[in-house]
Amino acid sequence: MASEQPSVNPKTGYCYATKTFHSIHPSIPLPPSTLPLTSASYAYSLYLSSSSSSSASSSSNSISTVPALIDSATALPISYSQFLDSIQTLSSFLKTNFPSLTKGQVAFILSPSTVHVPVLYFSLLSLGIVVSPSDPSGSASEISHQVQLSSPVIAFATSSTSHKLPSSLPTLLLDSPLFLSLFSTTTSPPPPPPSSDGKRHDHHLVGPTSVLQSDPAAILYSSGTTGVVKGVVVTHRNLISMVAGMYAEREERVEPEVVLLTVPMCRAYGFIYCVKAVAMAETVVVMVGKFEVGRMLRAVGEYGVTHVAVAPPVVVKMAKEEVADRYDLRSLESMVCGGAPLRKETMEQFMARFPKVQLKQGYGLTESTGVASRMIGPGEIHHLGSVGRLSAYCEAKIVEPDTGITLSPGKPGELWIRGPLIMKGYIGDEAATALTINSEGWLKTGDLCYIDDDGFLFVVDRLKELIKYKGYQVPPAELEHLLLSHPEIIDAAVIPYPDEEAGQVPMAFVVRQPQSTLSEAEVIDFVAKQVAPYKKIRRVSFPISIPRNPSGKILRKDLIKLATPSKL
Numbered sequence: 001m002a003s004e005q006p007s008v009n010p011k012t013g014y015c016y017a018t019k020t021f022h023s024i025h026p027s028i029p030l031p032p033s034t035l036p037l038t039s040a041s042y043a044y045s046l047y048l049s050s051s052s053s054s055s056a057s058s059s060s061n062s063i064s065t066v067p068a069l070i071d072s073a074t075a076l077p078i079s080y081s082q083f084l085d086s087i088q089t090l091s092s093f094l095k096t097n098f099p100s101l102t103k104g105q106v107a108f109i110l111s112p113s114t115v116h117v118p119v120l121y122f123s124l125l126s127l128g129i130v131v132s133p134s135d136p137s138g139s140a141s142e143i144s145h146q147v148q149l150s151s152p153v154i155a156f157a158t159s160s161t162s163h164k165l166p167s168s169l170p171t172l173l174l175d176s177p178l179f180l181s182l183f184s185t186t187t188s189p190p191p192p193p194p195s196s197d198g199k200r201h202d203h204h205l206v207g208p209t210s211v212l213q214s215d216p217a218a219i220l221y222s223s224g225t226t227g228v229v230k231g232v233v234v235t236h237r238n239l240i241s242m243v244a245g246m247y248a249e250r251e252e253r254v255e256p257e258v259v260l261l262t263v264p265m266c267r268a269y270g271f272i273y274c275v276k277a278v279a280m281a282e283t284v285v286v287m288v289g290k291f292e293v294g295r296m297l298r299a300v301g302e303y304g305v306t307h308v309a310v311a312p313p314v315v316v317k318m319a320k321e322e323v324a325d326r327y328d329l330r331s332l333e334s335m336v337c338g339g340a341p342l343r344k345e346t347m348e349q350f351m352a353r354f355p356k357v358q359l360k361q362g363y364g365l366t367e368s369t370g371v372a373s374r375m376i377g378p379g380e381i382h383h384l385g386s387v388g389r390l391s392a393y394c395e396a397k398i399v400e401p402d403t404g405i406t407l408s409p410g411k412p413g414e415l416w417i418r419g420p421l422i423m424k425g426y427i428g429d430e431a432a433t434a435l436t437i438n439s440e441g442w443l444k445t446g447d448l449c450y451i452d453d454d455g456f457l458f459v460v461d462r463l464k465e466l467i468k469y470k471g472y473q474v475p476p477a478e479l480e481h482l483l484l485s486h487p488e489i490i491d492a493a494v495i496p497y498p499d500e501e502a503g504q505v506p507m508a509f510v511v512r513q514p515q516s517t518l519s520e521a522e523v524i525d526f527v528a529k530q531v532a533p534y535k536k537i538r539r540v541s542f543p544i545s546i547p548r549n550p551s552g553k554i555l556r557k558d559l560i561k562l563a564t565p566s567k568l
Helices: 039-057 080-097 116-127 140-150 177-183 236-248 268-279 293-303 312-320 344-353 430-436 476-484 520-528 556-563
Strands: 020-022 067-071 077-079 106-110 130-134 154-157 171-173 216-221 231-235 258-261 283-286 307-310 334-337 358-363 395-399 413-418 443-451 457-462 467-469 472-474 489-499 503-512 539-541
Touching: 039 080, 039 116, 039 236, 039 268, 067 080, 077 080, 080 116, 080 177, 106 116, 106 140, 116 130, 116 177, 116 268, 130 140, 140 216, 140 231, 171 177, 216 236, 216 268, 231 236, 236 268, 258 268, 258 293, 268 283, 293 307, 293 312, 307 312, 312 334, 312 344, 312 489, 344 358, 344 476, 395 443, 430 443, 457 476, 467 489, 467 503, 472 476, 476 489, 476 503, 476 520, 489 556, 503 520, 520 539, 539 556
Parallel strands: 067 283, 106 130, 106 154, 130 216, 154 171, 258 283, 258 307, 307 334, 334 358, 503 539
Antiparallel strands: 020 395, 067 077, 216 231, 395 413, 413 443, 443 457, 467 472, 489 503
16 A cells, blocks of 8 residues: 555655665666666767757757767767767778677777767667777876786777787777778668657667676776775666666757866766766867867857866866856856865855856766766755756665664764665776675765755765864865965865874875965865864875875875875
């Protein structure tokens, strides 16, 4: 009976009977889990729905002629018709020239972001080949470790990155004349609209019928900010759930959204954007070459960008400096920031400088297919300091780390999440998988969080990064946010520094404004006036920059090495 079912608070999503938080965002029915289906095929089916809807509500040209991709370096567009044809051409080429490349085998990709990478992703996904993208800036030893983890049978690289790969691994260069010849202008007709019987998966992106949703789709590498990099196995079902959730939460619009992708496509954040952009029928402007805030802002005006995905340092720079004042940002509607939480004051500064731009935060892990919570619409962006509400299909618990007791709204503890977004596991590491995902399917995030009485998630800090001072726990992020409120500080990071008496003390790395003479004593005093005695900064260093990974997370292990070299 309905009355016997546990009740869920519609405001928070919290069920007091099970002590579990549920998403209050809309969702759409997922395909039956037993249905053979690739994530490429599913994204394409939603593209057909998106394009049909856009064509009905807009007087513009057919959606198939709308750019799918634009190269920011050359300004050359690739229409959706060309994009889909290129996928088919590349798939045929791979089946003909690499007949031994079959479903379930791994393709290692070592390339900077280009307009050809999404084509490669979709081609491989549609064939049931496991996509394994790696950061091209990685060292040879890092690449070697990832190759050993994923055991690829083929690699796709460029002339500038291929030397990092084993000579025994068959490699196709993405900038070779042979590969580029596959992307010449095609003349095949645009894709058909959805059939009247609702069978949206019968099209040329349908992969082998033997590809199950539970099969691996990608091996994405965790950021390795606190330890050895792991290979995260993401299934087609994971990607389908991620795409379906974002599609259900989309805002209806007359013209397609133009997205400027500034984050690397090799990271979970960028990889996911490549997949979801097709489902949404968006135009993606690809930032080619070294990222610079000025280049990003110039591209907004040049291509009528409506949406930008960035890492936290970009938001901080735009909020604190007048770097954006000389660029045309009239088309910009929103910026989504992920990778690390923004402090409330930074968000307020940004919103005051750019009142017409919605600043949205999101939270996710590579292990959760890049999503777990996000802000949707103007009604949620003013909940400053939060990373939004739980995404569709996502459940959560807040667990007291020491006792395992499940906590209610407003109380901080370790965030556990569950749902079809959660990874299959770490490749080649069953022990690490078992430590991360328990027998009930809960993924232990390692993040100290709480969910408030409105259902918004707040990230306090990484549990493993908490500084243990005389039995007290000091969150580095709290001190970093405080340091960034100082007008002479551009960037900051806080780490635990070993101390014989206290165990650990907070040490700050502070990047000063140009010409600033801010001293160690002044930094220590600035913080001491605003925190409890056990949270005070005890040591300060002034580096030129703070080391971060491409998604904006502070590489604390590098700073710890720098601060205490004799201990390692």
